[in-house]
Amino acid sequence: MAQSKGTVVLAYSGGLDTSCILVWLKEQGYDVIAYLANIGQKEDFEAARKKALALGAKKVYIEDISREFVEEFIWPAVQANALYEDRYLLGTALARPCIARRQVEIAQREGAQHIAHGATGKGNDQVRFELTCYALCPKIKVVAPWRLPEFYQRFPGRRELMDYAKKHGIPVPVTPQTPWSMDENLMHISYEAGILENPKNQAPPGLYTKTRDPATSPDTPDVLEIEFERGVPVKVTNIGDGATRSSALELFVYLNDIAGKHGVGRIDIVENRFVGMKSRGIYETPAGTILYHAHLDIEAFTMDREVRKIKQGLALKFSELVYNGFWHSPECEFLRHCIGRSQEPVVGTVHLSVFKGQVYILGRESPRSLYNEELVSMNVQGDYEPADATGFININSLRLKEYHRLQSKVTVKQDE
């Protein structure tokens, strides 16, 4: 064993990869602190703790960061209607900076100079992890074994990892591996790699875990009322049974249940990674999908048209930054501030129904809406002078008429 290289805080999942990494890091001379974030995934955390200790971790941190994940990461995304490339609700991208932030805090508390993770060298997660680390603690050193030739050449495939595990007393999984990889948190689960790498291959039956198949989901909808303040949900009421949820975490968990029950939130996409390649992912984002639709509706109802247009541009940029791992950056901070400001009037209640994979908006109300029923009414004139529209149209047409005039002139000339 090499000479001590200091302490490293490893983002540990309890799985085969990071278990091998834990042992390998020790082999390289590091004192290893295992850190396992509880961010809402299904996991036997105590088993993972024992396993890490058994493998030689000096210390194990199991941190429940679900609440801060919802309040500090998911909520700003809801306010932004954050969507990467028109489809991806950013479930993994939002979790990474939340996980890494705590990891940095642990490193600082423990005086560790290093941070390690098991993310691959081709993916986005390595970037999201490390940009967070460097942004919050520029002096930290990152150990990314999957980018170190001495590691990835030693473990070119799963077989070599298994061999290594057996040799070092690392428990190997007893259930056969799914032919794809998964990553889960409270907001979403992703399926990619393996047989899904062929973008033509259909998702196999039985892949989905967070949502029921719409084909077998209930034949009656759940009807919900979601109340927003400052663009953030503050209360959910199920009209059917009167159930309500108000705290951020409980509300989000409840929406996950309802959406999951009705098969809401499945997508199959090809997206562009920050490192420059296209990849295919299948995602489930149950509660996130309901909230996306609900927030879009209450925002359109309450926000001025032109403010909305500017905010939409900011949110596009925000989504890209989050995807690329720049949550902790001056520009993303700036955008969160601006978007947050835009949400002040986003107050009100959205009525919706969840059914067979879909979210249907049924109606909305707000004490602060710019909607003016009398003004828009086709039966009442309200404070509106129809003749004004004539001037409005005429002035708007001025430029078009001038363009036509010129085009005609040019065309005539060319014809001569």
Place this chain on the structure above:
Amino acid sequence: MAQSKGTVVLAYSGGLDTSCILVWLKEQGYDVIAYLANIGQKEDFEAARKKALALGAKKVYIEDISREFVEEFIWPAVQANALYEDRYLLGTALARPCIARRQVEIAQREGAQHIAHGATGKGNDQVRFELTCYALCPKIKVVAPWRLPEFYQRFPGRRELMDYAKKHGIPVPVTPQTPWSMDENLMHISYEAGILENPKNQAPPGLYTKTRDPATSPDTPDVLEIEFERGVPVKVTNIGDGATRSSALELFVYLNDIAGKHGVGRIDIVENRFVGMKSRGIYETPAGTILYHAHLDIEAFTMDREVRKIKQGLALKFSELVYNGFWHSPECEFLRHCIGRSQEPVVGTVHLSVFKGQVYILGRESPRSLYNEELVSMNVQGDYEPADATGFININSLRLKEYHRLQSKVTVKQDE
């Protein structure tokens, strides 16, 4: 009857409003040519022709413009993934410039100096109509009765129209009026006004006409393959029964059938009109919804990431322009050209399933995709050096580290 004011081409629908307008225009001294566009709505065109002639129209044009609507208006919108305010697929907005363009052509052919329409003074359609007219024929004069005090003060409500109709031998509808107004074309149908003006009111059962209720729609999906060239669908194959459609119009009609059968394409939104007010609309856009999802998928699969980002910005602007009535404008022409250019590589086939109100993407393939299975594979290194990602991340973190360095300095100073 007043002295002749010349000829007017009236956009005639056969309904009560435009029938009254037809008679009123004659009363004002116009020779009226009735123009009824067949743009895919359900209508008894021959009955309408007879009615117009009976009411005194000098001539009646019934023009089937469905094909050009699909090819010249809907297809560019599909290429753009056009969406107004994140939700509205622009069904009505796309139809208006198509209808008005033909109307201008008729006016020019007939030497008419005037054009008239029955659009209200608070809506978007008046703008879309008239901007098209002025852009294509700056000298044309528009008569918009619902903005003329002598008209709208005479007809403050439906009752006065009915009285006028009875007095002038205008057939009045025998079926009771729905408590909302509708506007239909091949792409979509809108429901608004009346009881829907209260944004909290839920759409009543029985409102929808283009799509079946997902609650009673078939329990087995239709699985389709849609083939694209230059971002435009060129063939649809139903995997279930092998049915195929290739011509633009037939293909679109077929997708309307399939989507309608499965309840796809319903939305209930509040949107911002160009004239500055918020309004509530319920829309059905069956085929358009399938094509939106399919095109998004094939585009993401084939288009470079950064080209896509630029194109997305252009399409946002395009959607706004179309909504506001600027289809025939120098800027919209420019955008269509640019977006069209971006579609050259958008070639391939999308596999999807249509079921219970939803469109599910199942997979995709293309001879021109930038997707590189080997490059992205988690099991094969491909032409990729993981160590490069280290440099990539480090350089990207430089700016963040500098920002942190400065923030710390500033914070320390403030603490002193």
Place this chain on the structure above:
Amino acid sequence: MAQSKGTVVLAYSGGLDTSCILVWLKEQGYDVIAYLANIGQKEDFEAARKKALALGAKKVYIEDISREFVEEFIWPAVQANALYEDRYLLGTALARPCIARRQVEIAQREGAQHIAHGATGKGNDQVRFELTCYALCPKIKVVAPWRLPEFYQRFPGRRELMDYAKKHGIPVPVTPQTPWSMDENLMHISYEAGILENPKNQAPPGLYTKTRDPATSPDTPDVLEIEFERGVPVKVTNIGDGATRSSALELFVYLNDIAGKHGVGRIDIVENRFVGMKSRGIYETPAGTILYHAHLDIEAFTMDREVRKIKQGLALKFSELVYNGFWHSPECEFLRHCIGRSQEPVVGTVHLSVFKGQVYILGRESPRSLYNEELVSMNVQGDYEPADATGFININSLRLKEYHRLQSKVTVKQDE
């Protein structure tokens, strides 16, 4: 004389036009309150007061709003680097909402139901005036004589105004009118119309009034240091004679003097008006030009690259809104808030020289700059690993290589 129509607050300039309007408004039955804003233009305000009273104004308000013009309108524009269509520093556009805001306040104080102005029906100023009025006081009624047929048909040209003036005892100007019109405030002066309407005509000698001809301006520069806090100038020091100015208004006046002396701030442009036509204007903006260059420099020096890019987009929109008259609008408020936030780190001192029509940046310093001399040095490695750049470039090239690969494939196929 007609029956009383209530009280109107007229934006009065003391010139022929608004004097005639004052009398005409009385003739129409209004009680007229004359309001003359001192916004830094050269004017004999007391003479104007006497004239207004002599013409029958019920009351005259002469309001010095220079200070609030600088602090509340010019400063946000400096923070934004506001520039309309890449060239116009918005001197007139910024003044209008400041003038109209006070006018609304006076109307409210006086219980006046009406506001009147002498802006023409083709220009931007009518829009800027009235949008401000309506935004701040929706119930106000605007009287814009130059858009009322009964007024503009009565006064088709200057001759008719002169006749009216003579008939009603309105003093007529003794000096011959310049063959162009001017509008002046503390920030700028515009020359347009008349002989300048031909865009090919060169500005005649003697036109400029705020700046000396660079051909005869001093042969030695003035060298200044301008200190910024939160993106706003807080102190100017003239290195030559040690003169300093610190209060907003004095500092701005001083920069006007220096810039004017050296012929800085002249432009001759064709711009696009909000009402849809192109117009030609010649402008002088002395202090504004210095501050534009100085702020651009200190901002680039202190602000993060990506924040700057986002802010630049916001500022483009801001400039357009200000030009179009939307200073008092929800979106412009939102933008000012966001831009203001971006200015927190914009602190430091810019050194510059003003000479022969130009502003030359000489250097800059800041306690909060993100500039890191060691990091950027070509002689010192600093905290930078050159090898990282290899990975950075390689990953950035990935996408380009894939594109090339595909293009080659496509080209080969086409060649076959």
Place this chain on the structure above:
Amino acid sequence: MAQSKGTVVLAYSGGLDTSCILVWLKEQGYDVIAYLANIGQKEDFEAARKKALALGAKKVYIEDISREFVEEFIWPAVQANALYEDRYLLGTALARPCIARRQVEIAQREGAQHIAHGATGKGNDQVRFELTCYALCPKIKVVAPWRLPEFYQRFPGRRELMDYAKKHGIPVPVTPQTPWSMDENLMHISYEAGILENPKNQAPPGLYTKTRDPATSPDTPDVLEIEFERGVPVKVTNIGDGATRSSALELFVYLNDIAGKHGVGRIDIVENRFVGMKSRGIYETPAGTILYHAHLDIEAFTMDREVRKIKQGLALKFSELVYNGFWHSPECEFLRHCIGRSQEPVVGTVHLSVFKGQVYILGRESPRSLYNEELVSMNVQGDYEPADATGFININSLRLKEYHRLQSKVTVKQDE
């Protein structure tokens, strides 16, 4: 000497650095082909050729690429009004892809597997060079000695290079080195590093080489007419002496002369490099500065307002891409196509004067302008109805009034 590593094409400047690199590459076992691009810099090309051969280059290419630099790189930048961070005309950034493109061509012709350059590891040029190489020839291998530890650790400073030169018979410069570095091409020259690294340090007298000091430049202006077609200058006429230039290269050289003579085109800025650091540069861009102003003017005169706004956004992105080295990328190709399209109507002649460091636009004319003198005239009504502006303003104010209404309601509520 090591075993042969194949052939490398070295971008050779004739200076100390690349001469040492040439010898060092041979030492490493490469066959070296020296490539010197004549892109308008002042250089003794024949001396450089002899020097390279004397140092052991297998072959020397001296390529005059000035004409293609102007026509294929500068002209698109003129069309775009390309400006990085509001100030930098991109003189160096435009030259790099032009130089590297030819270098790749030579490598392909010669069957060389490698390309080498002398750019530093902290700068932008390495990125611009290599992205071009990889985009045009993905298989090429780049050798960047300043990023190789074995090179940069051997040559930590100039002294070590000098020692190496003496030892290997490399002629060392006889004139003392300037305390800053320079990079020159036909479009511009940059000064950076050395004493300029302190951003407060003023540019020393005598630094500038392409422009005369405005303090000693002629006391009479040169007045020019520049004629544009499709947004590109096609003819320059000097009104003073009647001199004309029509071919792209001659025209550009002539404008460099005139601008240089009058001290036009100097800037001193801090900019943000792609690799994430801020750097300070002093630049001279004489002809480019004249063309920037002239093109801006003719474009504003001829292009529709809304097309211009869209094009402005595209050009912002284009400038950033060019700066970052992505000239040869799918997105930059796309942007050049779109911007090129926007230039079709940009036809006409700009009159301007060049004097004491400034470019003054005097007037403009065009057969295709959208400027309509009658429409804009203050004395003629033209085809314009002033009353329309009332409707236009009223409709535009609708949204503002609604916002005010709501704000009042909210405020009242909060006060209760």
